[in-house]
Amino acid sequence: MDYQQILEEIEIEIQPLFGQGKVADYIPALGDVDADQFGMSITLFDGTQFNVGDADKLFSIQSISKVFTFTLALKYLGSELYKRVGREPSGNPFNSLIQLEYENGIPRNPFINAGAIVITDTLITHYKNDTKAFDEILLFIKSIAGDKSINIDSVVASSEMEHAYRNLALTNLMKSFGNIKNDAISLVQTYFNHCALQMNTQTLSRAMLYLANHGIDPISNKAYITKSQAKRINAVMLTCGHYDASGDFAFKVGVSGKSGVGGGIVAVIPQKMGICVWSPALNEQGNSLIGTKALELFTTKTGLSIF
Amino acid sequence: MDYQQILEEIEIEIQPLFGQGKVADYIPALGDVDADQFGMSITLFDGTQFNVGDADKLFSIQSISKVFTFTLALKYLGSELYKRVGREPSGNPFNSLIQLEYENGIPRNPFINAGAIVITDTLITHYKNDTKAFDEILLFIKSIAGDKSINIDSVVASSEMEHAYRNLALTNLMKSFGNIKNDAISLVQTYFNHCALQMNTQTLSRAMLYLANHGIDPISNKAYITKSQAKRINAVMLTCGHYDASGDFAFKVGVSGKSGVGGGIVAVIPQKMGICVWSPALNEQGNSLIGTKALELFTTKTGLSIF
Amino acid sequence: MDYQQILEEIEIEIQPLFGQGKVADYIPALGDVDADQFGMSITLFDGTQFNVGDADKLFSIQSISKVFTFTLALKYLGSELYKRVGREPSGNPFNSLIQLEYENGIPRNPFINAGAIVITDTLITHYKNDTKAFDEILLFIKSIAGDKSINIDSVVASSEMEHAYRNLALTNLMKSFGNIKNDAISLVQTYFNHCALQMNTQTLSRAMLYLANHGIDPISNKAYITKSQAKRINAVMLTCGHYDASGDFAFKVGVSGKSGVGGGIVAVIPQKMGICVWSPALNEQGNSLIGTKALELFTTKTGLSIF
């Protein structure tokens, strides 16, 4: 299949959508991003890469980082992790406190905010402190992405912290149920730090390869997690990767993926490739509007849906 | 792969689970079923079938019928259908009124009770009356199953109607929002009628083939729905097919499937086969306990997960 | 105190509010009422009556009837009644299904729709059938009002039944929890029938006297209920009589009262008088806008708040 041509077709077909959607603006640092950008990359198992548009432009990975922290937590805690976070779709907005209260402080899955904060909490405990935890998360991401230059956008990270009240509410609520072990404020800061990492679609598409290949990076041959763990992360991405639009994403796109409010979406084609698309304007459910459409076009054109 | 041997291994491995779980007993007609039964069948595209255990024993298909009514409604209404029913996991019990109230009478997906009742309502409207609608649903199921002998268990159907209060509540609530067009009582009876059809794992596994083959039955070559519709039904089965344990099923089993409180579960392996397993005792989420385990063993042994 | 003068002052002071609020229009028969009407009556223990405005104009008493059915149910069932209906404010809209589902089909109080339907259900059981129950409710109201001419507005009653879906949903939901004993449809019709009675502010103010006088009508000297029961009905009216604006009514008006969507509000001044005010346009919480203001002016001018 001529992936380069497909990407170029997609780039043309999404043009009419520029101007729709809305860039995340809950913090100024994100709201300042120019909406009319688009990049898309595919990385195959042999390292071949196809790119289109702003594929080398850095953006805030935001919730995409939750795939990586989930991976690390699963690696170190194994199935013990599921005592503290579930793997069911939430049926609620990503930052709702309601379900968390009914379900006694156990978040439904690792991708809603509360679940990702629990995951980060387990990593702080595992690595003994928050600085070490962040360093190890960053090292892991550099390793799977094959890019040592990845770094934090500290303006975004501080800006998030200034508007952290809802996440502090979620964290304190879980703490009241005994499901958070570390200090709420430094935990939430660590969580924002890994969300504020900057990457581009090239490095993110490459970083997905270990999930497409049963836990082993096909380029470096490093084994990060087991085959079963990799499949299960893909399953959770499919059912929970797009907040309360996960069913819709599975329905329209038909592959495992994870979005972030920075406008990025990563996706996995088992045994074939890693994908990343980026376009900052979000749809009503908080996922990249053009990114979702581009992936829908991609699976339609290639027939690469898992269904 | 030696599917017969795999099924026989599974039959041995699930033996220790007999005695766990609980047969659905909300109506006497279901509660009387002997819990210690197990059957499993696979049907390949050429019609080859592999069976183990009580594969020819009839059971009440219950919510599995929702896959078939969803198919018919999609065939006749197309994407108009999604104005009246969504495709998102619910994050709530299958018969909850709460989400329905917050979301103005639009059920989250075609597999929770409210959603399936809306689907049946659209079929009554399409076929002009409830009797004709039921006859056509039955004809369709006979066609995809290649079995003209399928029929209703009228004791189950009447027994359901005697305990129909919650479904009548759901139906009237949706009617108050304008999302039900036909008479509540005859609608709920029609819904119970298609749930009370009796089939066995042999015929149900064969009935799944059109979903595994892009909408076309590979045996009869009849085209029921489009490729895109078939993929989307599979996607909804994956994200919503097991009520509030859909994430768990995707996580553990990793294929599209749909369960019923009669103890049956159907599953689809794209481009390969239809599967059905049956064992009456249910787990806490209302899905066949042994059936779920058998499917987990099957995808582990064969590597046939979609992830 | 010169009650006549106070009523006349109030009539003048509420004039600027005509045109605000909105007549209930969920059924045509109610929506057709002219909004710009106002009547108010006081009845003292010796039968002296003070009236202003449209005090002899008949209107649909609607939920005010719930005070009378609650009285009858309490008279016949005593505290057994509280096994089937509570006496707590609901904190939710009057017709919400949510709390009812969480609280296992036991309505919070006799004045939300679900609670009033349970009350009517107990009366149908007590009087053996729905016709007899309605006849006895009507007889009781004629007795406390001292008016044998009271009758049903059958256009309103039938019109309600045509839009009864939400009340049928509530009723079926409670039936699924075992908290409704009679047929849902004839029960809801009986409930609508007593809501569709027509009275005016003269007769309704007089009908409140038994509650102002410890259960005994001070004019006829008939003892309807015990002193303790009368006080408790007044307490429930104070905390629950204005749906989710009960706190606000207690706050602003400071007496026990009950409103109906027909625009009527009854109120009780212990040991002193019965009051009724009527004006059809409702505020956002579904209570008579001018009626609420008129009562607030009345308790301010007379100092007759209970606080």
Place this chain on the structure above:
Amino acid sequence: MDYQQILEEIEIEIQPLFGQGKVADYIPALGDVDADQFGMSITLFDGTQFNVGDADKLFSIQSISKVFTFTLALKYLGSELYKRVGREPSGNPFNSLIQLEYENGIPRNPFINAGAIVITDTLITHYKNDTKAFDEILLFIKSIAGDKSINIDSVVASSEMEHAYRNLALTNLMKSFGNIKNDAISLVQTYFNHCALQMNTQTLSRAMLYLANHGIDPISNKAYITKSQAKRINAVMLTCGHYDASGDFAFKVGVSGKSGVGGGIVAVIPQKMGICVWSPALNEQGNSLIGTKALELFTTKTGLSIF
């Protein structure tokens, strides 16, 4: 009426209830209190006091302090206050986050935790800082109680802060909606400080007199708030003073009152007296079990219900 004799009768009649209920034990400092204690006091307008049992024993006033902070906030902010906190019963547990989320961070009333925290927040803003705010709250309570020795139990205050996660969650959630202006942690500490004040039934019954007398302390003749404000505080106490058992308290006791988890309950008889009862063991709704019964006996014996 012989109040002393009535109090003594009550003391005898509540004896069989010792052993029922459960002392609040969410913090050790409260859990250590001996359950089998009981004190009750009445203070008349001329200062005459009637006491029984442990009427001079200090206990933690807890949520009773919310009556006093509500008074101060109303005094300084007037009706502006109601933009930030409502006056409706909540229909939910006192520390629920659910309603707060649905209602955009505006607590239902000043007596649920979230509402009381908002009240304290307004006082910190009014008095410029948390220390001054606490000092002024304490001064006010000393003034209305006529007791300069009132002080904080600092063990209770620190102990609360160690288990403050849910209150921090509520506070941060409100802050995310813009309804908290000061630092969450020092605000919650200030809130705990005024809850941790120690008083006895003698001083608390005397401290209620300004509410029984239209805002003016009948002993010192100091005017604290307006007549209308005093009535409205009494109204809010009646509809919201006992969390989700307020309807029940109005129903059984029939007067305005406010309970605290320390086992105290204050009550107001308009134009007559202030009352306080204390007994540490709580019923299921978190109100003093024996205290509630004692007040029910009191209003039954004296006929002093407001209904």
